[in-house]
Amino acid sequence: MVRCRERLTYDPVEHQFGLMPMPLHIGHFYMSQQQDFQLPYDIWWQHMHQQLPKKPEPKIKFRNIRTNLYSDSKVNHRKLEIPLCNCKLPQNGGPGCQDDCLNRMIYTECSPSTCPLGEDCGNQRIQKHEWAPGLVKVQTKDRGIGVVTKNAIKPGQFILEYLGEVVSETEFRRRMMEEYSEECHHYALHLDSGSLIDGYRMGNIGRYVNHACQPNCEMQKWNVNGLYRMVLFALRDIQAGEELSYDYNFDPFNQETQQECRCGSSECRGVIGGKRSLNTGKQAADKVVEDYKDKRKSKFMNKKIKDKQLSDSLPVQPMVKPMTLKERCYARKHRTFLVRNVDKIRNQSKPGKTLFPESKEEANPLDSNKINVFNPDLMLATLNERSVKTRLAAYAEDNPELARRHHLAQMFDEMLSKLLSLKDMDGYNLVTPLMSLPSKKKQAQYYNIIREPISLSMIKERVKTGFYSHLSSFNADLMLLFGNVELYCGPKSDLGQVILRLRQMFDGVKTEMAAQLDEVLGPNTTRAYMDTELVRLEQAQLKGHKECEEDIIRCICGVTRDEGLMLMCEKCSRWQHCDCVRASGKEEHYLCDRCEPRYYDPEILLVPPPSDAMPDCTHYMTLVKDEVQYAVGDCVYVMRDCKRTSSGAPLRTSHRLMATSSPDKLDVFRLDQLWKDPKGERFASGTPYLRPQETFHEPTRKFFHNELFRTPSFEIIPMELVMGKCIVMDPNTYSKGRPKGFKEQDVYICEYRVDKTAHLFHKIQKIWYPINTSKFCFDWFDKKLSMKRTFSPHEVPEEYKRKVERNTSAAPVNKEEKECGRQDEKQDEKPDVKPGVKPAVKQTVKGKPCLGNSKLKLDESIKNDLKLKAEVKVNVKKGSCHKKEDVALMVAESNADQAEKNRKKRQERKARLDKILTKLLNTIPGKQRVDLTYLLEDEKRIRKKITK
Numbered sequence: 001m002v003r004c005r006e007r008l009t010y011d012p013v014e015h016q017f018g019l020m021p022m023p024l025h026i027g028h029f030y031m032s033q034q035q036d037f038q039l040p041y042d043i044w045w046q047h048m049h050q051q052l053p054k055k056p057e058p059k060i061k062f063r064n065i066r067t068n069l070y071s072d073s074k075v076n077h078r079k080l081e082i083p084l085c086n087c088k089l090p091q092n093g094g095p096g097c098q099d100d101c102l103n104r105m106i107y108t109e110c111s112p113s114t115c116p117l118g119e120d121c122g123n124q125r126i127q128k129h130e131w132a133p134g135l136v137k138v139q140t141k142d143r144g145i146g147v148v149t150k151n152a153i154k155p156g157q158f159i160l161e162y163l164g165e166v167v168s169e170t171e172f173r174r175r176m177m178e179e180y181s182e183e184c185h186h187y188a189l190h191l192d193s194g195s196l197i198d199g200y201r202m203g204n205i206g207r208y209v210n211h212a213c214q215p216n217c218e219m220q221k222w223n224v225n226g227l228y229r230m231v232l233f234a235l236r237d238i239q240a241g242e243e244l245s246y247d248y249n250f251d252p253f254n255q256e257t258q259q260e261c262r263c264g265s266s267e268c269r270g271v272i273g274g275k276r277s278l279n280t281g282k283q284a285a286d287k288v289v290e291d292y293k294d295k296r297k298s299k300f301m302n303k304k305i306k307d308k309q310l311s312d313s314l315p316v317q318p319m320v321k322p323m324t325l326k327e328r329c330y331a332r333k334h335r336t337f338l339v340r341n342v343d344k345i346r347n348q349s350k351p352g353k354t355l356f357p358e359s360k361e362e363a364n365p366l367d368s369n370k371i372n373v374f375n376p377d378l379m380l381a382t383l384n385e386r387s388v389k390t391r392l393a394a395y396a397e398d399n400p401e402l403a404r405r406h407h408l409a410q411m412f413d414e415m416l417s418k419l420l421s422l423k424d425m426d427g428y429n430l431v432t433p434l435m436s437l438p439s440k441k442k443q444a445q446y447y448n449i450i451r452e453p454i455s456l457s458m459i460k461e462r463v464k465t466g467f468y469s470h471l472s473s474f475n476a477d478l479m480l481l482f483g484n485v486e487l488y489c490g491p492k493s494d495l496g497q498v499i500l501r502l503r504q505m506f507d508g509v510k511t512e513m514a515a516q517l518d519e520v521l522g523p524n525t526t527r528a529y530m531d532t533e534l535v536r537l538e539q540a541q542l543k544g545h546k547e548c549e550e551d552i553i554r555c556i557c558g559v560t561r562d563e564g565l566m567l568m569c570e571k572c573s574r575w576q577h578c579d580c581v582r583a584s585g586k587e588e589h590y591l592c593d594r595c596e597p598r599y600y601d602p603e604i605l606l607v608p609p610p611s612d613a614m615p616d617c618t619h620y621m622t623l624v625k626d627e628v629q630y631a632v633g634d635c636v637y638v639m640r641d642c643k644r645t646s647s648g649a650p651l652r653t654s655h656r657l658m659a660t661s662s663p664d665k666l667d668v669f670r671l672d673q674l675w676k677d678p679k680g681e682r683f684a685s686g687t688p689y690l691r692p693q694e695t696f697h698e699p700t701r702k703f704f705h706n707e708l709f710r711t712p713s714f715e716i717i718p719m720e721l722v723m724g725k726c727i728v729m730d731p732n733t734y735s736k737g738r739p740k741g742f743k744e745q746d747v748y749i750c751e752y753r754v755d756k757t758a759h760l761f762h763k764i765q766k767i768w769y770p771i772n773t774s775k776f777c778f779d780w781f782d783k784k785l786s787m788k789r790t791f792s793p794h795e796v797p798e799e800y801k802r803k804v805e806r807n808t809s810a811a812p813v814n815k816e817e818k819e820c821g822r823q824d825e826k827q828d829e830k831p832d833v834k835p836g837v838k839p840a841v842k843q844t845v846k847g848k849p850c851l852g853n854s855k856l857k858l859d860e861s862i863k864n865d866l867k868l869k870a871e872v873k874v875n876v877k878k879g880s881c882h883k884k885e886d887v888a889l890m891v892a893e894s895n896a897d898q899a900e901k902n903r904k905k906r907q908e909r910k911a912r913l914d915k916i917l918t919k920l921l922n923t924i925p926g927k928q929r930v931d932l933t934y935l936l937e938d939e940k941r942i943r944k945k946i947t948k
């Protein structure tokens with residue numbers, strides 16, 4: 001009898017299958033079909049399995065016992081056994097286990113017909129489709145679509161099942177080569193040795209769960225009534241709003257084209273999969289390649305011995321067609337390209353990769369709200385000839401805009417085919433060198449010269465996917481390509497001549513097709529694109545258009561971050577945050593507040609409130625103070641030592657004070673939460689930043705002049721203290737440009753955070769509030785700034801130094817001295833003593849000497865030296881040459897003279913002072929007089945008692 005979750009079988013096959021990254025999405029449009037097979041899923045699943053060749057059951061040994069993973073199951077099934085791993089290491093799945101067998105355990109679900117608990121058994125979740133509710137797809141920053149949970153998930157909770165077509169490995173390989181070769185995201189999961197779940201064309205939300213090196217979920221293999229299924233379980237507590245991830249842990253199909261991992265975790269292995277590589281980022285990817293090269297090298301050294309193994313171990317190179325004699329002669333003669341590499345290059349180039357950045361539309365191509373936004377999947381649906389019409393294709397046919405694009409795409413395709421058929425007299429295709437871009441490694445200078453590289457395959461791909469909505473853009477791309485070639489190779493080069501012919505040909509094709517094009521685009525449209533001058537104009541316009549193509553965010557909250565669910569205005573195409581404008585995102589037609597004026601309270605409520613919201617308080621996305629709208633995530637100036645009322649409340653300050661108070665005297669603070677308490681008082685919480693002088697650092701450490709440091713502290717401040725907005729940028733963004741609307745003095749750089757004691761600096765890994773660098777809200781510099789840390793808070797500014805010197809040197813004690821000081825200052829300003837000019841000497845006011853000014857004395861001796869040196873110079877000029885030693889002797893003598901004079905003067909002054917003070921003492925009446933004359937004596941310090 002099979003007991004609940006007691007049987008585990010060992011599967012020697014890796015879970016997931018990594019393949020060469022290829023560009024362009026085509027898989028998503030089958031998403032809508034998931035309902036089609038969810039209900040009859042089990043039947044369909046079995047059917048798919050039956051098509052696969054039967055495999056013998058793996059032999060297993062059981063070793064140890066583990067506790068259950070389901071903490072919340074209705075029935076506590078406790079026994080779970082792990083089989084011995086094939087690696088036979090005592091660790092068996094622990095560190096050192098080569099087969100990583102823990103990841104390949106197979107769990108068994110109970111069958112309602114055999115389990116004694118029947119329907120009550122908690123171990124039948126997969127069959128009952130008890131998926132975690134509230135899973136949504138989101139567009140991540142750099143990993144395409146991801147899956148986020150709206151509800152918190154407990155550790156060990158069953159989340160979802162990975163659905164897709166179950167196919168044999170052979171069939172999958174065929175699909176990879178023929179159908180998915182241009183995909184950049186991969187949707188395949190190894191199910192069994194010899195079979196895979198192919199999620200490219202059909203699948204459910206499971207296929208959008210991204211990889212992470214420190215994941216919060218785990219993909220497990222389950223045996224459900226005799227069939228294997230891949231299911232996702234939570235590894236730990238997952239908060240609402242957190243993205244789900246699991247470790248793909250696959251072996252890459254092609255080491256050199258491994259996908260870079262962007263999970264952002266501190267333990268990131270750098271590449272998706274590659275579990276045993278511990279390096280990060282590109283390093284890891286490089287290391288994989290290096291390792292591979294090393295392996296090849298060592299194998300080469302042992303070639304004689306391991307010849308056979310070597311040939312087995314080398315990756316399979318793509319088949320290359322040998323060149324015919326004619327091709328060889330042509331290639332040699334023109335020195336341009338190798339025909340045999342064309343296929344290879346075509347496969348390697350990824351023309352569509354950047355054409356359609358992953359957009360929200362991909363999530364639901366049938367969403368009627370997004371009818372105006374072009375969706376390449378829809379276009380592909382119309383262009384693909386299929387025997388079975390998909391829902392999407394049917395929808396595309398009913399859409400007039402799409403039909404128009406389809407028609408245009410067909411015409412552009414025809415025009416392009418004519419250009420592509422340009423041959424020379426020997427029948428060789430002349431445009432082949434233009435099909436792909438030059439190698440970035442071998443022809444790096446091409447990319448320095450050509451700012452916008454484009455190839456014919458890229459244009460072809462754009463045509464195929466309906467990218468061009470007008471002749472103008474198609475025309476502009478071809479002109480760009482022609483211009484690039486002429487610029488790089490020269491108009492008189494062989495390729496330049498080809499371009500000339502292509503230009504003529506293109507004009508001819510346009511004339512030929514003018515009538516058809518005009519039918520779709522409007523009368524006389526094509527004629528406008530015959531004129532070269534107009535084409536240039538058009539190109540310039542297109543450049544501007546490309547800038548406008550960026551998503552413009554103009555929400556009532558003033559925040560330009562792409563956050564949460566966004567909604568686009570039908571009229572101005574600007575995006576707004578659904579939460580701010582209280583929209584559900586399902587609106588059929590939406591106009592923003594500018595296109596359809598309406599009032600919005602500038603103090604926008606935060607819905608839903610944060611999980612750690614203050615009790616009885618209302619949380620806001622924005623609050624207004626002194627007519628300035630402050631939003632969560634903004635950086636602000638805060639006045640710390642503010643005056644308070646008798647009750648302790650801060651006195652109202654105004655942002656207008658900013659005009660009088662320097663920003664240096666204000667603290668910088670990042671707003672994380674904004675709220676009003678039940679009394680209506682407004683508060684903000686967040687993290688303060690420190691200036692360099694507020695940290696502990698080596699005196700030699702240098703900073704940017706406007707550098708700040710993030711602190712780990714979390715503070716609550718009344719909104720009254722907020723004094724205005726500023727912006728804190730990471731150095732990379734700082735070097736690129738400035739967000740619009742900020743004065744330079746209010747822009748700061750922050751690269752490090754400091755610990756609680758402000759002793760230790762740590763580089764900030766994750767930017768919590770990234771700055772939108774789209775042109776609508778960010779002014780880009782022409783050239784990236786090269787920045788250096790040169791500021792030290794310990795250095796006294798030059799100007800201030802002079803001031804201090806003056807102040808300390810000339811601190812006159814009486815009027816006379818003040819006068820004297822002033823005179824001295826004047827002399828300070830002209831320290832150079834010219835030969836023959838009487839050097840400045842200590843001056844007295846009204847003939848009296850200045851007292852108590854050491855700086856003056858110092859100056860005097862310096863000036864005497866200078867005088868002497870000047871005299872020496874004069875003498876030298878006159879021809880009475882002194883030797884160096886003589887000069888030194890003279891200087892020394894003069895110093896000695898001066899010192900003697902000074903000593904005498906000091907004695908004189910002392911004697912005078914003694915006299916005055918003794919006189920004063922004698923005049924003091926009283927019995928207990930104290931003799932203080934000892935103070936006047938140099939050596940003696942013993943207090944004398946006065947004896948009457």
Ligand SMILES: C[S@@+](CC[C@H](N)C(=O)[O-])C[C@H]1O[C@@H](n2cnc3c(N)ncnc32)[C@H](O)[C@@H]1O
Nearest residue numbers: 143144145184185186207208210211261262263
């Ligand atoms: C199963 S799909 C996941 C969904 C995918 N993000 C999408 O937009 O459709 C796997 C692909 O997503 C991307 N991906 C997933 N995790 C990633 C990560 N940590 N870093 C970079 N790319 C990732 C890779 O392109 C990978 O081939």
